[in-house]
Amino acid sequence: xxxPDDYEPLQENPQLPExxxxxxxxxxxxxxxxxxxxxxxxxxxxxxxxxxxxxxAQFIPLSWEDRLIQPVAQSWQTDATEQAQLQQRIDQLLVxxxxxxxxxxxxxxxxxxxxxxxxxxxxxxxTEGLLSAxxxxxxxxxxxxxxxxxxxxxxxxxxxxxxxxxRLLTAxxxxxxxxxxxxxxxxxxxxxxxxxxxxxxxxxxDDFAFTMLQRVYGDVEGYDEFFVTLLEQGDTDRFPAFxxxxxxxxxxxxxxxxxxx
Amino acid sequence: MEVLFTLASFLLLxxxxxxxxxxxxxxxxQSIWTREAQYRHIVVVNQRFPREKNVRGTQLVMxxxxxxxxxxxxxxxxxxxxxxxxxxxxxxxxxxxRREAILRLQAEAEQLxxxxxxxxxxxxxxxxLGQNDRIGSIEVLxxxxxxxxx
Numbered sequence: 001x002x003x004p005d006d007y008e009p010l011q012e013n014p015q016l017p018e019x020x021x022x023x024x025x026x027x028x029x030x031x032x033x034x035x036x037x038x039x040x041x042x043x044x045x046x047x048x049x050x051x052x053x054x055x056x057a058q059f060i061p062l063s064w065e066d067r068l069i070q071p072v073a074q075s076w077q078t079d080a081t082e083q084a085q086l087q088q089r090i091d092q093l094l095v096x097x098x099x100x101x102x103x104x105x106x107x108x109x110x111x112x113x114x115x116x117x118x119x120x121x122x123x124x125x126x127t128e129g130l131l132s133a134x135x136x137x138x139x140x141x142x143x144x145x146x147x148x149x150x151x152x153x154x155x156x157x158x159x160x161x162x163x164x165x166x167r168l169l170t171a172x173x174x175x176x177x178x179x180x181x182x183x184x185x186x187x188x189x190x191x192x193x194x195x196x197x198x199x200x201x202x203x204x205x206d207d208f209a210f211t212m213l214q215r216v217y218g219d220v221e222g223y224d225e226f227f228v229t230l231l232e233q234g235d236t237d238r239f240p241a242f243x244x245x246x247x248x249x250x251x252x253x254x255x256x257x258x259x260x261x
Numbered sequence: 262m263e264v265l266f267t268l269a270s271f272l273l274l275x276x277x278x279x280x281x282x283x284x285x286x287x288x289x290x291q292s293i294w295t296r297e298a299q300y301r302h303i304v305v306v307n308q309r310f311p312r313e314k315n316v317r318g319t320q321l322v323m324x325x326x327x328x329x330x331x332x333x334x335x336x337x338x339x340x341x342x343x344x345x346x347x348x349x350x351x352x353x354x355x356x357x358x359r360r361e362a363i364l365r366l367q368a369e370a371e372q373l374x375x376x377x378x379x380x381x382x383x384x385x386x387x388x389x390l391g392q393n394d395r396i397g398s399i400e401v402l403x404x405x406x407x408x409x410x411x
Contacts, residue, residue, distance in 0.1 A: 030349060031333075038340055
């Protein structure tokens with residue numbers, strides 16, 4: 001065994017090896033790999049949250065939904081004659097389509113747009129533009145039944161629950177300390193006006209409306225007035241169908257026509 | 262709009278961080294290699310007991326470096342903390358800091374006409390600890406005993 005005194009002291013500092021303590025790796029490559037992995041995991045989680053909350057939300061009692069909407073809904077109470085007539089029409093449809101226990105409130109929006117939508121707490125909005133464009137009762141009833149279908153299927157609360165879930169997940173992921181922001185969104189009008197129903201939900205609502213129209217009228221002649229008017233107005237879809245939340249108007253019309261045949 | 266602004270500033274900071282960071286790193290390594298060759302004759306060891314003759318005196322020599330992480334590397338490290346694994350982006354930074362600290366210590370030894378530094382020690386400390394949203398900075402201090410010979 002050599003004692004510490006046996007060796008010659010160093011005369012020169014050694015040259016350091018370059019690749020041991022700081023291995024040469026491409027940090028850009030590492031960035032792509034890591035961010036792709038993290039993003040994929042987040043998206044997977046988001047899809048899972050979206051689907052599971054959307055499914056679970058159908059079990060939320062209607063009274064909870066009403067309570068959620070109450071603070072915002074109070075500002076909409078108007079009692080124009082036209083609105084009363086439309087309300088009566090909806091109530092009749094409800095009775096005749098065997099959903100009379102559903103409480104629905106209709107509102108007329110002063111807009112020239114051709115639009116109608118259903119939202120939380122059994123609220124249906126119809127634009128003035130749509131009311132004046134639709135001439136036949138069947139045409140209007142089809143639109144109203146389509147919106148009723150969303151309420152029957154609990155689509156508004158399901159969409160809201162899914163969105164809230166994803167918002168909370170995003171807030172957690174980006175480390176937003178104020179989790180109150182996504183929950184405050186629940187009380188906002190933004191939520192009521194966002195109608196991101198999936199294409200499946202729209203198709204299902206179309207089918208429901210069609211079936212109910214058959215049950216109420218027997219003959220469904222003229223049910224397609226809304227679609228035809230939309231197409232006449234040049235409702236060209238700007239995005240390919242898979243990017244759009246609503247299916248293309250032409251596709252929806254063709255589907256229902258096939259069903260009629 | 263706000264989201265776009267945040268995203269744009271993030272991308273800008275990432276690109277700037279990467280460009281300046283890698284430019285600075287390349288230039289620093291060049292300078293490290295040159296000076297390491299220049300100071301090769303100043304032997305630095307961590308032995309405690311010198312076996313040198315003709316020692317006239319000893320003196321403490323130090324080399325200290327403060328470095329900061331760039332935005333790009335910090336983001337990479339944040340992602341790394343989620344999945345674990347080696348933090349390559351910080352490794353080169355610390356390697357540069359330690360070697361720079363030794364070089365500064367050697368520069369001080371040279372001023373004392375010393376060619377032997379014994380008992381080399383390192384201290385590394387974070388000087389931005391506990392500040393969540395700040396870019397991290399650390400100090401690396403190298404110190405040892407320079408032998409002044411006849």
